[in-house]
Structure formats: C-alpha cells, structure tokens
Amino acid sequence: MHVQSKAPKDLHPQAQMTMLQRLYKLGDMFTVDTWPLMDQMYLVANPKLAHQVSQDSSPFPKHPMITRFLKPLTGYNSVLAANDAKWKELRSLFAPGFSNAHLMTMVPLMVEKTEVFCDLLSEYAAKHELFSMEPMAARLTIDIIGIVVLGVDFKSLTRRDELVEAFRHLLDLLPNGQTLDINPVTHYLRRKYANTMDNYIRRVLRDRAANGANKKFRTLMDIAIERYEQLPNGSLFDCGFEQLAVDNLKTFVFAGHDTSSTTLSNIYHLLSKHPEVLAKVIEEHDQVLGKDTAAIGQLIRDQPSIINKLPYTTAVIRETLRLYPASGSLRMAPKDTTFHPDKAPAVTVPKGSLIWVGIHTIHHDAEFFPCPDEFHPERFMTAKTITLADGRTEAVTAGWNGHAPPADAYRPFEKGPRMCIGSEMAMIEIRVVLAMTLRRFRFESAYAEYRRRHPDEVEAAGGRTEAFGDEAYQVFSSTAKPKSGVPMYVYTKE
Incomplete structure (x- = not known):
C-alpha cells in the first residue's frame, strides 16, 4: 500500500484509511480489499452516510467479524x-x-484510586525516571473499572493481580487483522488466559450469591443481577446467566478501561505541547474547585457533581477524542443498500457486506473540522442556549474560529442506539483524574529521549516518527493506542 511509504509502518489501520483518502482523494465512501487478512470492506467517511448506517430507524447490525476478533477475550455473549x-x-x-446518577455514587471510589495513582506519579517525579504513561494509566483505569463493575479492588497500581495479568496477556494475543491467525500456540494461550479470567469472575459471582451484595456501594454487577432476578424464572444460579454475566463483565473490563487510559495519556501529551491550553484548564480548576489542591480529593468526594462543572476541561477531553478516536464501528449491510455520497455516484452495497464507519477519517476531514490535525478545544465550547420552535432548548457550539462541528460529524463513542454504553463513565473518570493531577504535577512528553534510547523502534516503523x-x-x-505508550517525565509542582 502506497500509504505505508508515506507513514510509519506501525500506523493504526484507521489512520491509514484517513491517509489513503487524502492521498487519492477518495471522497465520502470507498472500497478497501485486504483479503485474505480481512473481508472486503466499504469505508464510510461522511457524517450523512454514517447516520444512515448507525442512526436511522433500522441501524445496521454489528458485523460477525467483531465476534471473531473479541471471542478470545469476551466470549460469545458480549453486548459489543x-x-x-x-x-x-x-x-x-x-x-x-x-x-450518570449511579456513576456519581462511585466518584469517591474513583478519587481513592486516583490518590494511589498520584502517589506513583510522585515516585516517578522523585526519581526523575522516564516512563510510558499509557500502561500506568491503564492500571489506574482497570482498578477503577474493577470496583465499579465487580466490586473488586485489583490494586494493580501496586501489585500483580491474577485477572489483570491474564487480561493483559490476552490483549497481546488478540488477532490484529494484519497477519494470518493460524499459530496453534497462540490459540492455546488465548484459551488458557480466557479460562483464568472466566474462573476468577465466576468466583466473584458465586461469592456474591453466597454472601450477598456489598453493603457500602452497589456495583454494576449488583444492578444487573437485581434486574435479572426480577425476570420470570430469573436466578443467579442459572448457568446461562452466569456465562452471560462472565462474558459481559470481561467486556466491560476490556472496553471500560481502554478509552480512559489512552485518552488520559493523550491529554497529558497534548497539554505538554500546548501550555496555553493547560493554562486555561488550570484557571478553570482554580475557579471551580478552589486553589487548595491538597483538599481537592475530599471536595470531590463530598460534592461529586462538581466534576460536571468543568466545561473547558470537557472540551479538552472531547477534542482529544476527536484527534484520537477509538477504532471505527464495523457494521454489516442487512440487505442490498444504496448510499448516495455527496461527491461521488451512488454506491449499492451487497447484503452481508462489511461497512466500516471511518470515525478517524471523519474527525480528520477539513470540511467538518478546519485544520483537522491541530488541537483546538475551543471547537467544543458552548456559546449559548437557543429555544427551538417546539419550546425545547438546545446548546449551540461556538466552535473554533466560527466553525462549529456539523451534526453527526463528532462520534468518538459512535452514535445512535449502539453508542458506547460506558461513554458517561469515561468522561466522569477522566475529569476526576485531570482535576486531581494537573495542578499537582507537570507532565513533559519525551518522545525524543525515548527514541534516542530505543532506535530499534524507529527502525521498525520505517524511520518515520510522526x-x-x-x-x-x-x-x-x-485497540488504538498512542505510539510507545506516550513516554513522559513528570515533575511535582511546588
């Protein structure tokens, strides 16, 4: 592929699609054929067409390839x-x-785990040690999701945990769509680590059945079990439900930690490169949360909803998710379907075809987001509220330089009924962590130093570093991770 001569060899496929579209001016919709690695696919790169796929009255179903990819990790019953x-x-x-109402009750637990994260950052600052942020942030977000979902404190920030270790090993063994998945040793190891995770979660479920729910707080597992037991013949001892619960609790550990950890890492990187944006975030935190950073944890514990009163911080998160979205949505055409791109002839897609909603490509299109490769949180600052003809009110985005994102163009968690179930948790969790770290620490992105120490990685990427x-x-x-996990130095602020 010509793209690979223009970009790092390890560039994520969704970003390769964006580069491919730019190089060849492919327009709103184009075909990509990488058989036998993957099925032929149609990439949708226009908000209107994406709406047709995921938001119309009969949205397209998820493609079976998702199950093939996720089965080693999540089994056959994943809501994804x-x-x-x-x-x-x-x-x-x-x-x-x-x-949101339930997640607000979990904010004090998020604060508790973030305090442990801050202790680790202090250790790195004291040692002036180069480290990769994403793996460390992932340990934080796994600990948070473990409590929110299972009521289990993995404590992976400070120790090794059986489930977390199996989970991380399994992530490394998932098929990548770039090589044939035929190694029998890989298949054996996947089963081994998947069984470790299954057995761990079964023990948690059975302990809950024997001893009752946690009296201090209700987890997602508690709520799901309560709802299931209200169904006719619903029982925690139903073997079918147990496997369903195991598969989806694994799903939430996988999906629930990843977006938050990668987004946090990318935010620290971007704010390191854009001190003018960081200054605005700090000013907002001082105004809303007070200047006593030693008291911030207790303040958020006492007033969890205060974390929702940080509009500029939220704009920073949203702009980061625009630049670095999760992988696009894979759908299947339920019947022969005709699309009408704005800049090309109509395309009829056969029934059963793989359709990839190119979120990265839409997010990086100058038509929808001027200067699309630049970091401008002001794109997402709300200017005012207007009253619609039917009496409803709607927030109008001022945008950046007068350019507000058009409807359906911004879709980091996808849109429609299949929108990410955990999007609200990710936004709350990220705001909590930023509120507790940005005024206490200074983060310095250190890619140049990392490349000096690891020239082999530069060579493996074809000598291209951006x-x-x-x-x-x-x-x-x-999933889509930042290169080298975002190498950083961290400093304690005086």
Whole structure:
C-alpha cells in the first residue's frame, strides 16, 4: 500500500484509511480489499452516510467479524457484538449500571484510586525516571473499572493481580487483522488466559450469591443481577446467566478501561505541547474547585457533581477524542443498500457486506473540522442556549474560529442506539483524574529521549516518527493506542 511509504509502518489501520483518502482523494465512501487478512470492506467517511448506517430507524447490525476478533477475550455473549433481541436484552440489563446518577455514587471510589495513582506519579517525579504513561494509566483505569463493575479492588497500581495479568496477556494475543491467525500456540494461550479470567469472575459471582451484595456501594454487577432476578424464572444460579454475566463483565473490563487510559495519556501529551491550553484548564480548576489542591480529593468526594462543572476541561477531553478516536464501528449491510455520497455516484452495497464507519477519517476531514490535525478545544465550547420552535432548548457550539462541528460529524463513542454504553463513565473518570493531577504535577512528553534510547523502534516503523504531525500517532495494540505508550517525565509542582 502506497500509504505505508508515506507513514510509519506501525500506523493504526484507521489512520491509514484517513491517509489513503487524502492521498487519492477518495471522497465520502470507498472500497478497501485486504483479503485474505480481512473481508472486503466499504469505508464510510461522511457524517450523512454514517447516520444512515448507525442512526436511522433500522441501524445496521454489528458485523460477525467483531465476534471473531473479541471471542478470545469476551466470549460469545458480549453486548459489543450482539444484535437484535439479544442486544436489546443485554443493553437493558447493564445500561442502568452506567447511568450518570449511579456513576456519581462511585466518584469517591474513583478519587481513592486516583490518590494511589498520584502517589506513583510522585515516585516517578522523585526519581526523575522516564516512563510510558499509557500502561500506568491503564492500571489506574482497570482498578477503577474493577470496583465499579465487580466490586473488586485489583490494586494493580501496586501489585500483580491474577485477572489483570491474564487480561493483559490476552490483549497481546488478540488477532490484529494484519497477519494470518493460524499459530496453534497462540490459540492455546488465548484459551488458557480466557479460562483464568472466566474462573476468577465466576468466583466473584458465586461469592456474591453466597454472601450477598456489598453493603457500602452497589456495583454494576449488583444492578444487573437485581434486574435479572426480577425476570420470570430469573436466578443467579442459572448457568446461562452466569456465562452471560462472565462474558459481559470481561467486556466491560476490556472496553471500560481502554478509552480512559489512552485518552488520559493523550491529554497529558497534548497539554505538554500546548501550555496555553493547560493554562486555561488550570484557571478553570482554580475557579471551580478552589486553589487548595491538597483538599481537592475530599471536595470531590463530598460534592461529586462538581466534576460536571468543568466545561473547558470537557472540551479538552472531547477534542482529544476527536484527534484520537477509538477504532471505527464495523457494521454489516442487512440487505442490498444504496448510499448516495455527496461527491461521488451512488454506491449499492451487497447484503452481508462489511461497512466500516471511518470515525478517524471523519474527525480528520477539513470540511467538518478546519485544520483537522491541530488541537483546538475551543471547537467544543458552548456559546449559548437557543429555544427551538417546539419550546425545547438546545446548546449551540461556538466552535473554533466560527466553525462549529456539523451534526453527526463528532462520534468518538459512535452514535445512535449502539453508542458506547460506558461513554458517561469515561468522561466522569477522566475529569476526576485531570482535576486531581494537573495542578499537582507537570507532565513533559519525551518522545525524543525515548527514541534516542530505543532506535530499534524507529527502525521498525520505517524511520518515520510522526503521522498527521504528531509523535503520539495511533498504533494497533488490541485497540488504538498512542505510539510507545506516550513516554513522559513528570515533575511535582511546588
């Protein structure tokens, strides 16, 4: 592929699609054929067409390839891959555990784990030691999701945990779509680590059945079990439910930690490069949270909803998710379907075709986001509220330089009924961590130093160190991760 001569060899496929579209001016929709590694796919690169796929009255179902990819990690019952009635049942079972009202009750626990994270940052600052932020942030977010979902404190920030170790090993063994998945040793190791995770979660479920729910707080597991037991013949001892619960609790550990850890890492990188944006964030935190940083943890514990009163911080998070979205949504055409791109002839897609909603490509299109490769949180600052004809009110985005993102162009968690079930948790969690770290520590992105120490990585990437003008370009590592995990130095502020 010609793209690979223009970009780092390890650039994530979704970013390669964006580069491919730019190089060849491919327009709103184009075909990509990498057989036998993957099925032929149609990449959608326009908000209107993406709406047709995921937001119309009959959105396209998830493609079976998702199950093939995730099965080693999440089994056959994951809400991420399910369709039709099964998906609706799973969504209704687990969605209440991700409501804003419930998540607010979990904020004090997020604060507790973030305090441990701050202790580790202090240790790195004292040693002036280069480290990769994403793996460390992932340990934090896994600890948080463990408490929120299972009521289990993995303590992976300070020790090794059986489930977390199996989980991390399994992530490294997932198919990558770039090589044939035929190694029998890999398949054996996947089963081994998947069984370790299954047995761990079964023990938690059975302990809960024997001893009752945690009296201090309700977990997502508690809420799902309560809803299930209200169904006719519903029982925690139903073997079918146990496997369903195991598969989805694994799903939430996988999906629930990843977006938060990668986004936090990317934010620290971007703020290191944009001190003018960092200054605005600090000013907002001083105004809303007070200047006593030693008291911030207790303040958020006492007033969890205060974390929702940080509009500029939220804009920074949203702009970071625009630049570095999770991998796009893979859907299947339920019937022969005709699309009408704005800049090309109509395209009829055969039934069963793989359709990739190119979120990265849409997010990096200058038509929808001027200067798309630049970091401008002001794109997402709300200017005012307007009253619609039917009496409803709606927030109007001022945008950056007068350019507000068009409808349906911004979709980091996808849109429509299949929008990420954990999006609210990710936003709350990231705000908590930023509020507790940005005024206490100074973060310095250190890619140049990392490359000096690891010239082999530069060589493996074809000697190229940036994509879209950015050193923290996305690579494939089970999901879309920042290159080298964002190497950093951290300093304690006086």
